[in-house]
Amino acid sequence: MRLKTFRMGGIHPDDNKISASAAVEVLPLPAVAYISMAQHLGAPATPIVQKGDKVLVGQVIAEPSGFVSAPVHSPYSGTVKAVEPRADFAGNMVTHVVIDVEGDEWLPQIDRTPEIKTEITASREEILEKIKNAGIVGLGGAAFPTHIKLSPPKDKTAECLIINGTECEPYLTSDDRIMQEEPVQIVTGARIMMKALGVPKCYIGIEENKPAAIESMKKAAADYSGIEVVVLKKKYPQGGEKQLIDAIIHRRVPSMGLPIDTGAVVQNVGTALAVYEAVQKNKPLIDNIFTVTGKCVPQQKNFDVRVGTTFRQIIEAAGGIPENAAKFVSGGPMMGKAIVNLDASTVKASAALLVLTEEETLRKKESNCIRCGKCADACPMGLQPFLLSRLARAGGRQEELEQEKVFDCIECGCCLYTCPANIPLLDVIRPAKAEVIKIMRSRPKK
Amino acid sequence: MTTTILYTVLCLVALGLIFAVVLYLVAQKFKVEEDPRIDVVESLLPGANCGGCGNAGCRAFAEQYVKSSDPDSLFCPVGGNETMGKIAAALGREAVEKEPMAAIVRCQGTSDKCARTNRYDGYASCKVAASLYSGETGCRWGCIGLGDCLDVCQFGGIRIDPRSGVADINADMCTGCGSCAKACPRGVIEMRPKGPKGRRVYVSCVNRDKGAVTRKACTVGCIGCGKCEKVCPFGAIHVENNVAYIDFTKCKLCRKCVDECPTHAIVAVNFPPRPPQAAKPAAPAGEGTPVKVTPVQ
Numbered sequence: 011m012r013l014k015t016f017r018m019g020g021i022h023p024d025d026n027k028i029s030a031s032a033a034v035e036v037l038p039l040p041a042v043a044y045i046s047m048a049q050h051l052g053a054p055a056t057p058i059v060q061k062g063d064k065v066l067v068g069q070v071i072a073e074p075s076g077f078v079s080a081p082v083h084s085p086y087s088g089t090v091k092a093v094e095p096r097a098d099f100a101g102n103m104v105t106h107v108v109i110d111v112e113g114d115e116w117l118p119q120i121d122r123t124p125e126i127k128t129e130i131t132a133s134r135e136e137i138l139e140k141i142k143n144a145g146i147v148g149l150g151g152a153a154f155p156t157h158i159k160l161s162p163p164k165d166k167t168a169e170c171l172i173i174n175g176t177e178c179e180p181y182l183t184s185d186d187r188i189m190q191e192e193p194v195q196i197v198t199g200a201r202i203m204m205k206a207l208g209v210p211k212c213y214i215g216i217e218e219n220k221p222a223a224i225e226s227m228k229k230a231a232a233d234y235s236g237i238e239v240v241v242l243k244k245k246y247p248q249g250g251e252k253q254l255i256d257a258i259i260h261r262r263v264p265s266m267g268l269p270i271d272t273g274a275v276v277q278n279v280g281t282a283l284a285v286y287e288a289v290q291k292n293k294p295l296i297d298n299i300f301t302v303t304g305k306c307v308p309q310q311k312n313f314d315v316r317v318g319t320t321f322r323q324i325i326e327a328a329g330g331i332p333e334n335a336a337k338f339v340s341g342g343p344m345m346g347k348a349i350v351n352l353d354a355s356t357v358k359a360s361a362a363l364l365v366l367t368e369e370e371t372l373r374k375k376e377s378n379c380i381r382c383g384k385c386a387d388a389c390p391m392g393l394q395p396f397l398l399s400r401l402a403r404a405g406g407r408q409e410e411l412e413q414e415k416v417f418d419c420i421e422c423g424c425c426l427y428t429c430p431a432n433i434p435l436l437d438v439i440r441p442a443k444a445e446v447i448k449i450m451r452s453r454p455k456k
Numbered sequence: 457m458t459t460t461i462l463y464t465v466l467c468l469v470a471l472g473l474i475f476a477v478v479l480y481l482v483a484q485k486f487k488v489e490e491d492p493r494i495d496v497v498e499s500l501l502p503g504a505n506c507g508g509c510g511n512a513g514c515r516a517f518a519e520q521y522v523k524s525s526d527p528d529s530l531f532c533p534v535g536g537n538e539t540m541g542k543i544a545a546a547l548g549r550e551a552v553e554k555e556p557m558a559a560i561v562r563c564q565g566t567s568d569k570c571a572r573t574n575r576y577d578g579y580a581s582c583k584v585a586a587s588l589y590s591g592e593t594g595c596r597w598g599c600i601g602l603g604d605c606l607d608v609c610q611f612g613g614i615r616i617d618p619r620s621g622v623a624d625i626n627a628d629m630c631t632g633c634g635s636c637a638k639a640c641p642r643g644v645i646e647m648r649p650k651g652p653k654g655r656r657v658y659v660s661c662v663n664r665d666k667g668a669v670t671r672k673a674c675t676v677g678c679i680g681c682g683k684c685e686k687v688c689p690f691g692a693i694h695v696e697n698n699v700a701y702i703d704f705t706k707c708k709l710c711r712k713c714v715d716e717c718p719t720h721a722i723v724a725v726n727f728p729p730r731p732p733q734a735a736k737p738a739a740p741a742g743e744g745t746p747v748k749v750t751p752v753q
Contacts, residue, residue: 101590103665350574350589373577437579441587 015243016253019390029310043318052078068117085296085316087115099354144288149280153359169273179342184299189223193230199282304365336368385425395425402442508633557632566620570674586641594673605636684713
């Protein structure tokens with residue numbers, strides 16, 4: 011049978027899933043933890059603790075500020091040492107709550123027993139309330155608050171839920187591991203979200219290169235007729251929300267539209283697991299599964315990391331910083347961001363620490379565009395990256411960029427990957443896109 | 457044979473005449489009345505089309521200038537007072553003198569003073585780098601040094617010092633068009649009056665971090681201590697967001713702040729060297745010493 015995939019563009023990078031066989035280990039607690047207040051898309055949370063306050067695991071330490079925002083819970087028990095601005099991994103200053111970790115005392119209402127609760131007793135409103143209060147954000151990377159995604163606007167109706175287990179980014183294996191190790195919990199999480207949305211159908215999309223995960227997820231979903239595991243062809247960026255909808259239900263999200271316009275709501279497997287824990291076990295989002303990988307890393311690891319651990323501590327636990335390490339990336343090689351500050355801490359949506367050597371990160375010299383059109387072929391959004399980059403470089407051509415739909419760019423990096431002339435296409439398109447979107451937003455609404 | 461040639465020539469001449477008449481009539485009918493003064497003004501402008509005046513180019517400026525009810529609000533920074541005087545004279549108007557401006561880089565974060573903490577290997581553009589992260593040094597406010605300002609300068613007045621990695625503006629070549637100030641994604645470049653004999657005093661730092669953070673990142677950053685604010689006899693200096701700013705409309709170039717600044721973030725340019733301290737009281741009063749400063753009118 012021909013496997014499903016999205017119809018437009020896409021590339022086939024080496025998947026390099028070298029850490030796939032490493033079972034999840036729990037990382038030891040740090041002595042001091044730094045919890046960022048900007049862990050989600052939208053307005054940063056407002057800290058409600060002060061220096062000297064005692065906190066327990068699961069206690070709210072920051073309230074959401076604004077509609078698109080989420081609360082932050084303490085992943086540790088101990089004393090608040092300070093509330094201060096600190097540099098995040100990209101060097102930008104963000105308010106952090108610094109906690110001196112003392113022991114590991116949890117709030118009593120959090121169920122820490124290993125028992126798996128598959129029966130859903132909470133009502134729709136209770137589910138949404140619990141998800142909101144647990145500070146759950148999309149763990150696929152964008153960290154969009156989940157409760158907003160699960161409450162579609164009144165004029166739109168959700169028809170199905172899509173659980174994203176594609177993990178199309180090379181190197182990353184955290185989603186693969188949880189699908190193998192906690193499939194029942196993920197399926198329960200998916201059922202909870204189906205109930206919240208009121209949809210009868212759920213698809214779990216997994217790429218073909220994860221046979222063990224497909225097997226275990228199929229087994230866990232077998233009892234529920236509404237849940238279907240869809241095996242997808244291996245192609246990047248399958249895990250993009252718009253691409254996944256196209257691959258599974260063959261509908262295209264309109265330009266400038268939202269996934270809900272096609273009747274689909276997409277959630278990551280990690281989010282499904284977090285939803286299960288929040289609704290069934292009362293556990294807020296305080297940890298995630300984190301891959302430490304890279305060909306030069308001595309021990310490939312998948313850790314259960316609590317939010318607020320520093321990248322340095324994580325790499326130390328995986329055998330230390332390799333001698334030939336040249337670049338650290340938070341996330342995968344395609345969409346991940348370079349880390350300039352290893353003493354920065356992880357956030358809810360941190361998925362991986364990728365270590366690359368000088369050789370692997372080397373940028374080849376840019377040469378002239380030979381008009382081969384490979385970038386346009388590879389673009390999963392049907393854009394013309396060569397044209398966009400030329401317009402962006404010329405400067406002051408925002409109107410034309412808007413006509414060419416630069417705002418549809420999902421910044422997947424396919425164009426840059428495929429360019430035989432090594433033109434930094436995405437690098438120049440990204441700021442131009444931001445500019446155009448800013449101009450579009452500043453216009454008075456009709 | 458000859459008749460063929462004759463007919464051809466006659467035919468073409470006749471056609472030419474007919475078209476000429478048609479074109480003449482059309483031109484008369486659709487004639488656009490344009491103020492001839494626009495051409496005069498345009499011919500007097502430098503023709504750099506830099507956009508420094510705020511218009512799309514020199515032609516657009518000329519149109520604006522001729523039509524505007526308030527031509528004094530328009531100024532060509534490249535041509536300066538000289539050009540504006542000529543234009544005003546050509547139109548029989550009186551030009552208002554304006555202080556010539558120059559771009560200054562408010563950053564001294566050279567590689568020896570502001571240590572590099574990482575290496576940027578992406579696309580060489582300040583705009584791109586600034587959109588990605590905080591930059592190669594511990595300072596997330598200062599000059600990135602990838603030369604966006606250099607690319608937009610049409611007068612070759614900017615260079616990136618290869619050793620220090622900070623933009624360097626040649627004040628003699630700067631026409632004050634302001635395109636570099638617009639191109640800088642960090643807002644490090646500021647337009648300030650050229651000053652008498654090119655003398656200027658300004659805070660060469662835009663770091664808004666708290667003093668301790670600034671100091672850690674850079675040895676010549678403004679730490680916002682406020683000493684200059686206190687010492688300034690003219691109330692020209694204000695510390696806002698942990699960085700001092702000298703208001704050039706109030707500054708009298710006395711340079712008291714320059715001596716006071718603990719991190720030497722305030723710089724004075726084009727001043728003659730001061731005599732040694734001991735010689736100062738001995739200098740005869742009333743006589744023009746080289747330290748004498750011409751105040752801004």
